Amino acid sequence: MEFHTKYGPWAFVTGASSGLGKCYAKQLAAKGLNLLLLARRGDRLEILAEEIRDKHQVEVRCMAMDLLADDALSQIQSATAELEIGLLVNNAGFGFKGGFLTADASLLRDMVRLNCELPTLLCHLLLPAMMERGRGGVINLASAASFQPTPYMSVYGATKGYDLLLSEALSVEMKSAGVDLIAVCPGTTNTEFHAVAGGVATFGGMADPDDVVSQSLHLLGRKISFLHGLRNKLLCFPNRLVPRSWVAAISGKVIQASTKETRGFQVDRGGCGDS
Template identity: 55%
Template sequence: MNFESTYGPWAIVTGASAGLGEHYTRQLAERGLNVLIVARRLDRLSELASELMSNHQVEIECLALDLTATDAIESLLGACQNKDIGLLVNNAGFGIKKAFAENEYSALRDMVRLNCEIPVLLSHALLDKLKNRDTAGIINLASVAGFQPTPFMSVYGATKAFDLLFSEALSSELEGSGIDVLAVCPGSTDTEFHAVAGSESTFPKLDDPRSVVLKSLNCLGKRAVYIHGFRHRLLIFFSRLTPRFLVTRVAHSMLKK
């Protein structure tokens, strides 16, 4: 499969100013795709765009946008109006590690909006564009946190369960349409996520984001869910055989730290 002709010429990556989104942008540019990159920090996006455009024969267009803003979808659709988009990477997201009652109302609202509402609405808004092509793809960032309840990150884990189930269902609905849908489930990964979430001390061992991105891109079109790392695949397999209250209790004691 030629990645560029299957999913090019243009991709969208949300949350490209750091972490996994930055690495998706890098690896898509290496594969010859032009990328519309979206995040709030324009300086980071511009720096990445200049570097990639000088090292690869691609166009990288920056869109500084707060995806939780009410007109975010319209702004993004405006920016991709004249582009043949073949791949949407719904990557932007954040978590918070706190007891539920201690969360700010606005932070919970933004988390649900960014992690759940935006991937759904963007996929829906772009679906006709993607269907007009022979082949296309949608990648949604879920997480291993989406496979069981996550006390002290209760809403974050639930948003990632939402992303996982939404992606699996969409992948099944779109089978045979030429649109490949993949839910990517990393474990704790070395990005800015844990500094933002306040979860640095809970997850001392972090995976390499480059490897998550490389392996997940290689799975696109071959399966509906990619879980990063043998250890995570094994844990998820055994947690399915364990009573849910026990799985929740183990997660509670791990995440309380």
């Protein structure tokens, strides 16, 4: 079955105003899917929507909203009620680099809500219609951080471990209904993520978000999780062979040694034509 037949006619992409979400929007439009795009920065969404409409013969709708707003889910429920959403991309998320106690409690709560609660509830909202149709897909953004404890980005890594395990578990539950889920696990990728998180782990450069997205779209329906890049695979594989206490300690040292502060300045914004 062709991609747009299996996962169309509409894709819902959260966090589409930059980085990986923006790349998903562009690549899904190129595959013929109509788009519902969500992020807080509506001006950016409108510019992206215009660009996509000009280039591809697809419909694009924008939702400028904060996923952490109390009425976020009911707003999404109304906006999606009349659309046949065949693909959900749970992409919006953020991280914090630094010691656990240096982060505000409210920031940690927001991170857990945005990275874990919202993707869970969006799956719960949109999967029933896909199951009824007997086709559809969900892409959940996890991380290379999902595979081990990540001291000095402890809560972020834990949220991404949750995303990986939830997605892999649901992929089994949904398989017989013909709905595909994949947990996408990028390593350090060239987006605004690092400027928001306040630090970037710099060992060996950053991946191109376009490449992460195109590989993940190819693997949807073929794999239940996807760790991008050979270097990340080599870094994560030994986790299976040594005691958990070693994994946690080594991970902390690697993160501390490789992290450069980005608080106060912007890192390069890559991806899908950004300059």
